Amino acid sequence: MLPRLRHRKTHRRLISDSRGFSSIVGAIFAVLVMFSLISTVFVWSLSQNTLYNNTVRQSNEADLDRSSEKVQVFNTTYNAYSNGNVTVSAQIQNTGPSSVQFITAWLYVSNASWNNYNWCKLTNASVQGGSVFTLNVNLTVSGLNSTYTHSFASWLITARGNVVSLQRTIVYGNNIIVSQTTQGIGSISMDFKQSRYYDFGSGYVSNGTSLPSSKNSYTIPNSNNTILAVLLTNYDNTTQDIILNANSYLWIITPQAGTVKPAAWNIANVTNGKYINSFSTQTLQYGKPTIVYFGPSSPSFASSALPTVVPVFILLFGKIGTNDFGQNIPFIAFYISS
């Protein structure tokens, strides 16, 4: 028999036999129901996964956009005024491929004993790639006294969430900006207006003695024990900290003929307003105005030499990094009263 004829015969027999038909129909129906159920869930979960993957992609793109924001800041200047107003100016170039929108400017001002901050919203501060933006904002920082030396730091927040720091600057009282003192008069500079002394009278100054009220004067009593305080700032251009050791002194010498006698105040440890009679080192952090104490001691000149005006020398010695550091600040004069 030919295979074609055999196949036709088998097919006719199957069609004519109606006994197994219902099982086949039922099975097909069950499979269809199962398929429709499973495929619905499968397609739905596929759509959810697509949604999730799209979100991951968008999130990665946002992170990429954020990390591709690049700006360079030039010529940051701070001008402080007597009413606490500060003008922050800077040139900001967008060196990245995408535009950058600045939304907020922050300003932090500090000196040795005080700090405060403020912020302001920026409008129309969107910078296209390659363009230069001129920042010029006015902020009021309550408690700021423009006659004192302050350290200024400011930063901008972009809409994508980046923080752009502007250059830190030290502004001396009355807006004298000091930036390159290292090659000029030395790494450490002194704020003359912040010099003061603490008068303990003629008594012995023991360990743990609290400092009395300070006197902001250049007139020093001859016989009383005093602790002298000066405000120093480390401007070394390597930005390293300077560590002063016990070989640092403040000393004076009388120019009166026949009465030459030096007097020295050793560098001192004053912690939490109390004199501590042991000193190891004192660190002058870069750019941070720091009070350095000397004493207790007294000039104790001969009465025949009094009153007199004497030159004051602040001898500072220690380490900067692994190297020795030494500087003499000679710009002060004291009037020694009798």
Add this chain to the structure above:
Amino acid sequence: MRSIISKVLKNRRAISPVIANLILIAAVIGVGFAALVWAQSQSSGYTTQYGSVISSDISQLQERVVFEYIYYDSAKNNLTVYLMNSGTIGNVGVSAVYVDNTPNSTIALRLLSTGAPASSLNSTQEGYFSISTILAPGKDHPIKIVTRRGSTFVATVAT
């Protein structure tokens, strides 16, 4: 036709297989329907659960919070944290803040622009909150915030 029906009704031998078949069909349909309803409820529960997990994950992925500034007032033992929602999703609320791994769950969030209390921050909105805490001087202190969606963001403040 009438004669056929009366013949079928009179022929008692044929009734029992018909009834049996009917019962069988009813049982199969009932069990099948029950299985279908059960399968549908199971798949519906699965899709609801999976959908909420995916939705939560998507929302969490879109959250970004930037620390604009952290200020510690050592005189008042007060820590102020300034934030910005830099993500693409709004309604970002702070549920807990950990300072030096110590949790604070009472967070009074305020808008930076107005100072008004806010329960959450929308996209690019800035806000702040203050916490009364004592931080040891001369150390770095980790600040971790946890959003209501469960995202965490960490910054450090030096005292």
